[in-house]
Amino acid sequence: MNEPNKIKRGVDLELQIESLAYGGMGLARKDDFVIFVKGGIPGQKVNARIYKKKKGYAEARVQKVLVESPHAVTAPCEHFGTCGGCKYQNLSYDEQLKEKSNQVEDAFRRLGGFSDFKLDDVVGAD
Numbered sequence: 001m002n003e004p005n006k007i008k009r010g011v012d013l014e015l016q017i018e019s020l021a022y023g024g025m026g027l028a029r030k031d032d033f034v035i036f037v038k039g040g041i042p043g044q045k046v047n048a049r050i051y052k053k054k055k056g057y058a059e060a061r062v063q064k065v066l067v068e069s070p071h072a073v074t075a076p077c078e079h080f081g082t083c084g085g086c087k088y089q090n091l092s093y094d095e096q097l098k099e100k101s102n103q104v105e106d107a108f109r110r111l112g113g114f115s116d117f118k119l120d121d122v123v124g125a126d
Contacts, residue, residue, distance in 0.1 A: 007033060007058050009050050014066065017044045020099040022107070024087030025059070035060055039081070041091045042099065043069030071095035097122045 007013070007030060015028035017040040026040025028048075034057040037048050045067035048060035075081070075089035088096045101122045108114045 007035070007050055007053060009053055011050045012047055012063060013050065013060065015040070015046055015048050015060070017042050017046065017069070019102060020088075020091075022103050026062075028060075033058070037062060041069050041072060042095065043071055093124065093126075097124055 013030060013035070015030065015035060015037060017026035017028050017037060019027045019042050021027045021036055026037035026042065026044070026046075028035045028037050028040065035048070035050070036057060036059045037046065038059065039062035040046055040048065044062075044065055046062045047064045047066060049063050050058050050060045052059040069091075071092045071094075072090055073092050075086070077086055077089055080086055080089045088099075091099070101119060105119055108117060108119075
């Protein structure tokens, strides 16, 4: 059976978070099938439960962090994770800037069809 057919709503999977997708969800793959993981950050290995399955992707929520990311930090806001206003607070600031730059580059290449360009460095708010 093809692996994406085994990925169904309610199924728990062990996933390695590769990067952040636009909007703040972690991006993981299971046999090249894309899974967006709410609460996942790059570098984490997690147990996640599928809550939505579409033809080309699935969405999941972290149930348990199995291996923490080297870029993880304690979120400064006590409401982090419940209000949804600050999706990156548990990721080091340097890694946030790197991930945001990667998202812009991906948008130009994949969505815009551009291949010959150079992005300027992201300027932080420090």
